Amino acid sequence: VFVYTLFIEVHNEAQVMKKLGKEKDISVFAAEDPEPIVFGSVPLAHRPVVMGFGPAGMLAAFYLAREGYRPIVLERGQDVDTRSHDVETFWKKGIFKPESNVQFGEGGAGTFSDGKLTTRITHPRLHEISKYFVEFGAPEEILYKHKPHVGTDKLRTMVKAMRERIIEWGGEVRFGSKVTDLFIENDRIVGVEVNGSERIDTTVVLSGVGHSARDTYEMLYKRNVEMTAKPFAIGVRIEHDQAVIDESQYGVEPSSLGLGAAEYSLVYHDKESGRTAYSFCMCPGGQV
Ligand SMILES: Cc1cc2nc3c(=O)[nH]c(=O)nc-3n(C[C@H](O)[C@H](O)[C@H](O)COP(=O)(O)OP(=O)(O)OC[C@H]3O[C@@H](n4cnc5c(N)ncnc54)[C@H](O)[C@@H]3O)c2cc1C
Missing domain, CATH: 3.50.50.60 (FAD/NAD(P)-binding domain)
Structure with a gap:
């Protein structure tokens, strides 16, 4: 039920990867550097x-x-x-x-x-x-x-x-x-x-x-500021009985596994129209 991602530092990374590199769950973590901030060449006359x-x-x-x-x-x-x-x-x-x-x-x-x-x-x-x-x-x-x-x-x-x-x-x-x-x-x-x-x-x-x-x-x-219409999504609120979600996700009472209320997310992409329906944010175990 649990998925963990572990970051491990090793001294001889190349050697370790030679040995384990083919394992699909093991890869070298390359921390992405944020792109450098580009400065202008002329000082601003006023504060932004x-x-x-x-x-x-x-x-x-x-x-x-x-x-x-x-x-x-x-x-x-x-x-x-x-x-x-x-x-x-x-x-x-x-x-x-x-x-x-x-x-x-x-x-x-x-x-x-x-x-x-x-x-x-x-x-x-x-x-x-x-x-x-x-x-x-x-x-x-x-x-x-x-x-x-x-x-x-x-x-x-x-x-x-x-x-x-x-x-x-x-x-x-x-x-x-x-x-x-x-x-x-x-x-x-x-x-x-x-x-x-x-x-x-x-x-x-x-x-x-x-x-x-x-x-x-x-x-x-x-003031003629150029604007672009943003695509938007329409949302509906769905209320489920928590027991139904727990049953479908775990098959048993979550507490018997030491777990909290179950949750889910769903995405459906319609190839023909190019549109997608997706569940947005869930409040597992929430009370109405
Ligand atoms: C109830 C609620 C719960 C939400 N919960 C979450 C959540 O849990 N997680 C999440 O990711 N998103 C959540 N969202 C969405 C999230 O709040 C917005 O996506 C986010 O606030 C947008 O940020 P923003 O800076 O673009 O605009 P805003 O947060 O709307 O900020 C715009 C600011 O500009 C100010 N302003 C407007 N016009 C002028 C003006 N002419 N001059 C000076 N100031 C001006 C406004 O007073 C406002 O403070 C929630 C939204 C709501 C309403």
Whole structure:
């Protein structure tokens, strides 16, 4: 039932591989180096601006700050503590804050989830990013677990620690700061407008505004920013009796094997249409 991947360091690797190289389960692990960061040749006249402080904006700002670019992050929502309070108030009393809620604010849209680290991509920088997450408070097990997740409480601590590091490295993170317009001259960005009044001069703007900022997309569209429609998937929620899943996966009570609730994933690819149906994320043993 268990599948382990073990990393073993040996002194005489070539010799060992000569002996064991034909075993299909044994291979040399080549740690992929993240691609080197390419620097421009002309210094920037102004600091780069990052719109949004969800996972995309946060990582963009983190790497820019690490490399000395001193980014200015503009996030329309509030810091994660204020935001948590606003979300709690919404859940308990139904008082909704349009700029500080489950979608908007430090950490982005998934901050109130349990932080499943699902990317469905392989990228040489993923391991490096996971190591940063651990440094900032994520559990160490995310480095080796097949289905890693950070956990809600730790997610908030981690997000704050990353913000602090960005600031320590010379970046700036401003909450309650919505980018409301772009200043464009000769087809080039020369600045952004914040909250309908302030202007920040910049020639580099990275957008990480997520998929809920409809007003921002309208503004970008109005400003003729080139956009590409992203393919999307439609999801349905399916509830199964856990006993049915356990029975089909293990044939016996999982506890008799010392296991937890069973799970599954399904993928069906239709060759004719080229479309795929797949199970997305599962909450084994979850209660409704
Ligand atoms: C309830 C929930 C649970 C989830 N759980 C998981 C999970 O467990 N695992 C997983 O992998 N994914 C999960 N997701 C999906 C995941 O959260 C998103 O894929 C991810 O947040 C997208 O990151 P992003 O940075 O692109 O955008 P977002 O996280 O949406 O961040 C965009 C940020 O930009 C800000 N912004 C928008 N417009 C402006 C503007 N004009 N100026 C300044 N700031 C602006 C917003 O306030 C927001 O903070 C979950 C999503 C939700 C809603």
